[in-house]
Amino acid sequence: MQPEHHGELDLTRLRLLVELSRLGTMSAVAEATGYRTSAVSKHLAVLEREVGRKLLVPDGRRVRLTPAGRRLVQHGLGILAAVDAAEAELRGDAEPAGLVRIGAFATGVETVLVAALHSLAQEVPGVEAHVFEHEPDETYSLLLDGRAEVGLVYEYRLAPRTPPEGVEVEPLWEEPFLLAVPEGLPERVGLPDGPLEVGRLAALADVEWIANSRGTDDDEVVQRLCALAGFTPRIAHRVDALTLVQSLVGAGLGIGLLPRLSARPERAGVELRALEGVPATRRALLAHRQGQGGWPPIAAVEEHIRRAVERTVELVLSTD
Template structure:
């Protein structure tokens, strides 16, 4: 019988990439992690790791063992969900990651609902972008992630993740605000204006660049930030054009003129993601239900 703790260390190494990252995440020393994995190799009887430069990677046998470890951990999470469902009230901590606009517009109301219905449940919220949050979900840093998917740019769905759609969030064109009633109202009309976009490597940036290029121009990107409130401020002061989602208003009246985008490009999909086997946990179900009520209440 293989030691489950050591199996989890091997799984962590696959997801985090280095012994140092595993050690930092689990509050061990790198030498302790290395020693535990060496003992696991002795238990299994074959090499599980091989050196690649200064790093290590899993051997074919290591990958096989991690696949079975994932199945075992999934069953354990199902057991945890069933035990939690048998209790009268929800307790413990639910670790949630959310991107900025959902964290500002949807999460606070959901927390208020949970505080009233499940006062003993502790919810820990971290604001982080889906590009980082979804891998961290698989690494068990979070229990639930609120993420986004842009039109025409679906991200690959990692195995081991269960997804549930939450709402559609319309996206609109916001020209630099000058106070004048007239002005460009199309993407092409803003080809010579400064733009603010999210940084390279984000799904939002890839979507925005594709949108502009399909309209026949390369945007003059003067500002880059994941903070959409900064995008809004730059638009309000006339410094840049932006692409703003309706959630940025939190259901309030927009402060700048907004214009429709081309058909098929007009909304992003907001969804929640959990690890496979975790979706029936009462805390997950309660938080998802609270988010749905919050989303229903937020309308631009």
Template sequence: MLELRRLRLLHELSLRGTIAEVAGALGYSSSTVSQQLGQLEREAGTALLEPDGRRVRLTPAGVRLAGHAARMLELDEAARAELRDSGGEASRVRIAVMPTAAQSLVPPALDVLVTRGAPVRLEYREMPPEEALFELAARTFDLVVAEQYPGHTRELRAGVDRTALGADPIRLALPRDDPARRLADLADRAWILEPAGTAVRDWAVQQCRAAGFEPDVRYEATDLTAHIRLVASGHAVAMLPDLVWADEAASVRLVDLPGPPEREIFAATRSASRRSPAIAAVRAALADALRLRRPR
């Protein structure tokens, strides 16, 4: 009989690529992962791994078994969720959220869950969407709050469902004494944007090009607090989503972009847990938290 815990190691290896990555993600030593995969090979009666330089890779049989492992893990998750949700105890829901959601959506969502008496133990970790969506597929989290920008749809993954939570407007952020009234007025300003290669950076640059100029990106930061402070101090301009302000007053002057554009905030869950009442309760609370936000 194939042991499910060992099958998960094979599935993780198919996702992460190295034994060291699998060990780090699951809290094992590399030698333990190697030993367990060796035992799985003996149970399967065929080679599942083969040398690839200083690493290993899946054999064709290993690839096929990893595919079966993914489906078996989905069935195991669905069964466990059904039993857990019918047991009358608080169900743990692990979520990963992007920074703006951690600041602006999680606290009011927790308030909603308490008000509704939802039997949920919510645990969250702040994480960039690209990394969080990968970890969702690897079963590190039960739900991910992520975003996508107009014309920049995120990669669709098999076995992952998405539910739109709402829209978040994006506006120009200018120093309070900056006289600019539209995007085209900012061709000679210094810009702060997120790092090159991110979806939001690509989107922001395209907005500037559509307005007739290439942005002078002098500063890069993933932390939007740094964007706000640099703009407020008069050293740069930026494009910021409304969620960044939480319930605080904006410390900069906000100007509408042409459109005006909005980013879509969505919740991603694994298809195997689509019927979980606990996950559905968290998803609904997040949607309500976004819907009830005070408009800018």
């Protein structure tokens, strides 16, 4: 039997629920919205009656969202974004304002987001952006849970992934992988100078590899690349930061794959070789929940990210 529906959905109360999912406590929602805490609690109780579902349950001295509450927040994010976008368009001259939380991988933060948020702060001071460094799976979870509004994620051509349902993505750039090897090793195992055909990697079958400590995609790329060369890699080291990959390579402790923007050609003791005959690339994607792209603060952040890509990433890749 379906629960009785008691009324129409009120946008003000829906916004309070969304804010609760973002801020965590009713007192924080009250501080952010100007309501008293008791008023926030009453509004949310009315919202439960309006939708005919239990949205909140006690959790110690706080409350947490029920599955129905989380689902309503997911819908609410898109609804409120569309309303805000429509109001801003009708006002015409309204400046974007609000908090935008961004989940992004480390290279994306360093290469793109720092420049993007610097220009954003100068040109759109009403938008406050907070950055959280995460791997793609974590960033997608943040977007779906309403704990982030924008994502900067990546995927590998050798290990493509499908974005989760409810998330829209936009390609930003694609960069090649480079093979990082200890200086002098290619010569010792008989590899020629210059780019390496994937089949020639068999000469490195006895060398230890360095892979990622958090995600599984890196392992899959290494496994597939080596399979194309006819051997199974021996993964000896796992690290998170790509700078550590080059440190280990420079110390002669193994070899690893580095996306072009993460590679440091000047690093002592490391040779970087391009790969040929295989789609060994990393794609960067801009992501947000479906329906949210029109919300003015999100649109402003994403436009500054695109500009930063043009100023930084495309310049580097075009000069290689």
